[in-house]
Amino acid sequence: MSYPTYDMNFADFQGRNWQRAMTAEKFAKCRDWTLNDWAVALTGEVGEFCNLSKKVSRGDLTLDEARADLGKELADVLTYADLLMSKLGLNTDEQLSAKFEEVSERIGYRAERVATPTPGDAK
Ligand SMILES: [Mg+2]
Numbered sequence: 001m002s003y004p005t006y007d008m009n010f011a012d013f014q015g016r017n018w019q020r021a022m023t024a025e026k027f028a029k030c031r032d033w034t035l036n037d038w039a040v041a042l043t044g045e046v047g048e049f050c051n052l053s054k055k056v057s058r059g060d061l062t063l064d065e066a067r068a069d070l071g072k073e074l075a076d077v078l079t080y081a082d083l084l085m086s087k088l089g090l091n092t093d094e095q096l097s098a099k100f101e102e103v104s105e106r107i108g109y110r111a112e113r114v115a116t117p118t119p120g121d122a123k
Helices: 010-023 025-032 035-057 063-087 092-107
Strands: none
Touching: 010 025, 010 063, 010 092, 035 063, 063 092
16 A cells, blocks of 8 residues: 655644544544553554564564564654644644754754665664
8 A cells, every 4th residue: 555645844744643633533532632641652652663673683573574664663653752742732843853952962962964864774
């Protein structure tokens, strides 16, 4: 199955993500979720990623075999983290930028534009 691709940044994504969560019939039960409910959902996706990573670590799958599914689980993690930002009334893009700058300053890092990591950097 192929999906249409969108030119999205975090601001676009956050709007679409929250709108889908609040209006899609399949997600109707999520509309009244508490902060804790969303946090548990996020943790479940982290667990799914860790389970796959565990399988790579013990040799059930190679990293190449698992890479696409690991990416999907991380996308699920980001999706729920973004929904939590919305639930808190926070802007994901602003929070990411502010936190990145906060940590960069704390560690004395001067941000420069860098290339996107290439697949296969993970060991
Ligand atoms: Mg998942």
